[in-house]
Amino acid sequence: MRKSLGDWAAEELRFVVKAVVGEENFVDMTPNRSNNYCCGGGGGYLQTPYTEERHKYGEMKLNQILNTGAQYCIAPCHNCHSQIHDLSEHFEAGYHTVHLWTLIALSLGILGENERTYLGPELQEVNIPEWEK
Amino acid sequence: MAEEVIKLGKKKQSTLKDEIAKLLPDGGNLDLCLTCGACSSGCPATGIRDMDPRKLLRMASLGMDEELERNPWVWMCSMCQRCIYVCPMKIDIPQLVYNLRSRWPREERPKGILGSCDMALRHDTCSAMGASEEDFQFVVEDVLAEVRDTQPPFKDMEAPIDKMDADYVLNQNSREPVTEPDEMVPLWKILHIVGANWTYASKGWAAENYCMFLADTDAWKHIVEVKAKAVDDLNAKYWLNTE
Structure with missing residues (x-):
């Protein structure tokens, strides 16, 4: 999306990510935006x-x-998700790889228990929906 | 004076060099590559199999077609286009990689990519995993029914297929319906609570397009056309592809 539309499209997603996880929990990687590297x-x-x-x-x-020192990496598409997830496993890096929709739904308190496959243990019990308690 | 126009030899064969000349910006020539190496210094594929983007372009511009034919590095570059972004002359090296991929005999290109492209050509769903219209419909309805039954705030949630006049037609990567169907749900929920008017299309619902990676241009075009037609046929305003 960034490649076809430009960096502004990536900025809009940064707004979403920060709104979802909290500004203090967001770390950009270096380099970033159009200077970033393909996974x-x-x-x-x-x-x-x-x-x-x-x-x-x-x-x-x-x-x-x-x-970045971050525990979670958000992947924009399926190919990236598979590769970044595999890199963590292969190199025993220990970080988790998630889709953005997972974090949006988690922050809204609507992420069901069957939808938490890619969350690590520290987020498994966070914001469990009311109807599943 | 000669009575006829003198013709010199045979018609010149199209070479890799001619092909890349067309890739250079504004009808320029190969001298536009400054050989600065900005492409290679920021390329994750640099050094793999003793190759890098600058070397690839130089070899092509020197007419080393034979050495480049069937060089497997073209499958180890992801065609991410960062090299174009940093190139002062905006030379399209990924297009050169694509052209080199397309010169491989089709059956000798990587089996995984080939198989995924061929599978997508089998159904109008364009699914690289071979999921049919019926398979997709079954999985979507099955997963939706369970969410509606067990998660009360979503008892009215919809995941429509072939709904006319929606704002958005959403594509779905085959991996979700085929291998991890519960992963479709968070996105449905988000679309539901924001009140989005969306639908899947039974034809062309699969988001992936491996024919592009296979460098099979006709098949790539076919897949895009099937998907675009589905969006048009449903009279939707936007086509959302998550890949």
Whole structure:
């Protein structure tokens, strides 16, 4: 979206993320916006047999994430989600990878128990909907 | 004076060099590459298999077509376009990568990408995982029914398929209906509480398009056309693709 529309589109998503997790809990990675690096999930990479190369490619993104010190990385699409999740597992990095819709629904108190697959243990019990208590 | 126009040799074969000449900005020539290396210094694929974007472009501009034919690095670049963003001359290296991909015999391109593209061509759903219109409808209705039954504030929530005149037609990555259907629910809930007028389309609902990655231009175009037609046929205002 940023690539076709420009950085302003990414700014709007920053507004959403900050509104959802709280400004103090948001950390931008470096570099960011149009200078950011691709995670290596796209272009069909995940469907190629070049797994070792895909992990090597992804090390740049892995280090960006680790340098933020954040426990959660929000991925914009499915390819990114799969790759960033896989990087965490492969390199035993320990961070969690989530879709933005998961955090929006969590913050609204409407995220059901079957919808928490990608949350870590520290968020599993947070904002449980009234009807599931 | 010659009576006929003198023709010199055969018609020149299209080479990689001619192809990239067309990729350069404003009809420029290959000298526009300043060889600065900004592309390579910010590319996560630099160094993989001893290749990088600058080297790839230089090899192409030097006419080293043979060395580039079937170089697997073109599948290890994700065509993310950061190299264009930082290039002072805006040279489209990902397009060169795409063209090199398309020169591979189709059957010898990576099996995973090939299989996903071919699977998407089988149904009008465009699902790379082969999910049919019926499969999709069944999963959506099944998951929706459970949410309505067990989560009271969402007892009236809808996840329509082929609803006419909606504001938004939403695509869905096949992985959710096929492998983790509960992951569709948070987005439905958000659309529900904001009162969005949206629908899925039974044709072309799958968001992914591996034919593009396969560098099969005709198939890529076909997939996009099926999806766009579904949006038009439903008379929707916007097409939302989450990929």
